[in-house]
Amino acid sequence: MSSAETILSPETVTGAHGCSLQRMVMPHGKRPIPLMIQPVRSILSRFLIRRLPMRYTRHLGRFYSRAANLLKYGDPTFPASFHIETSEFCNRSCWYCSSATRPKRTGVISDAMFHLALARLQELNWTGPVAYHYENEPLLNPNLLSQIAQTCRALPRCIPTLVTNGDLLTHEQMDALVEAGVGRVIVSRHPPFRDAWDARIEAVRHAWPDRVSMMQVGVTLPVHKNGQFDHDGIAWQGHCIAPSLCLGIRMNGDVPLCGCDAKHLAVMGNIQTQSLNEIWRGREFCALRRTLRNGNLGHKICMGCSGMI
Numbered sequence: 604m605s606s607a608e609t610i611l612s613p614e615t616v617t618g619a620h621g622c623s624l625q626r627m628v629m630p631h632g633k634r635p636i637p638l639m640i641q642p643v644r645s646i647l648s649r650f651l652i653r654r655l656p657m658r659y660t661r662h663l664g665r666f667y668s669r670a671a672n673l674l675k676y677g678d679p680t681f682p683a684s685f686h687i688e689t690s691e692f693c694n695r696s697c698w699y700c701s702s703a704t705r706p707k708r709t710g711v712i713s714d715a716m717f718h719l720a721l722a723r724l725q726e727l728n729w730t731g732p733v734a735y736h737y738e739n740e741p742l743l744n745p746n747l748l749s750q751i752a753q754t755c756r757a758l759p760r761c762i763p764t765l766v767t768n769g770d771l772l773t774h775e776q777m778d779a780l781v782e783a784g785v786g787r788v789i790v791s792r793h794p795p796f797r798d799a800w801d802a803r804i805e806a807v808r809h810a811w812p813d814r815v816s817m818m819q820v821g822v823t824l825p826v827h828k829n830g831q832f833d834h835d836g837i838a839w840q841g842h843c844i845a846p847s848l849c850l851g852i853r854m855n856g857d858v859p860l861c862g863c864d865a866k867h868l869a870v871m872g873n874i875q876t877q878s879l880n881e882i883w884r885g886r887e888f889c890a891l892r893r894t895l896r897n898g899n900l901g902h903k904i905c906m907g908c909s910g911m912i
């Protein structure tokens with residue numbers, strides 16, 4: 604990814620959570636940015652990105668992502684990010700998270716599967732965000748730092764992205780993450796809200812302003828209830844582009860329709876036998892995406908979901 608690309612790359616991730624988290628953020632400082640680019644980045648940051656309402660930066664990011672994907676993959680709807688399920692556990696049980704509907708598990712991804720996931724991303728020459736969650740809290744994963752470092756080696760131009768509930772995020776943890784090569788840290792702020800948590804995360808954000816951002820979950824953005832919950836959620840919003848926002852790779856290699864498939868009901872392929880490109884272009888997956896974009900529920904897991912727009 605060129606420096607110019609990183610300037611406008613959208614932060615588009617799906618919380619483990621089944622919640623859509625989207626916001627334009629500034630790029631990380633992992634790789635040195637050419638001198639002539641730095642003033643442009645600074646101007647964009649100060650006068651454009653940070654001042655625009657989120658809905659505009661979101662549209663800008665979407666436009667950029669679609670244009671980049673069209674040029675690179677011949678498909679403007681190609682996923683904006685990839686998420687690897689590196690572990691299965693979370694310390695929280697948010698009602699809107701699809702992990703809340705399953706028994707607690709303690710598994711971690713095997714080294715072989717993690718390497719295979721990286722190899723599949725290498726086949727794509729992937730330069731966008733790579734995240735380490737799918738219904739799990741990655742800071743509880745004992746292999747996280749090593750996996751971030753491996754990602755940097757395998758995909759030196761990608762953006763290793765940590766999406767965390769922030770409960771374990773400290774200055775010391777941030778130092779270790781930065782040392783490992785993390786590009787972005789997105790802290791999702793889940794209820795119940797606590798002053799001590801807010802103060803700690805604010806201090807971390809203050810120390811790494813270009814690398815750490817925070818998302819408010821469930822208040823300003825759509826929340827999924829996914830038909831797997833009894834709670835009322837936000838109503839169906841007319842269509843869904845979840846697969847284009849991010850594509851998950853689960854611990855067994857499955858690639859699900861979206862981040863809400865807690866029960867492995869909507870598996871579109873498996874990286875053990877297929878490339879990510881083959882899975883993405885699979886007939887069933889293409890048809891489901893078309894159906895969702897056109898405003899219809901694509902799969903039974905979509906029943907009761909708000910959709911992602």
Ligand code: SF4
Pocket residue numbers: 618619620621693694695696697699700701702703738739740768793
């Ligand atoms: S904090 Fe844990 S339970 Fe809550 S949405 Fe994230 S992964 Fe799910």
Ligand code: SF4
Pocket residue numbers: 827829843844845846860861862863895901902904905906908909910911
């Ligand atoms: S509508 Fe379907 S594809 Fe879209 S987020 Fe919900 S469950 Fe996933």
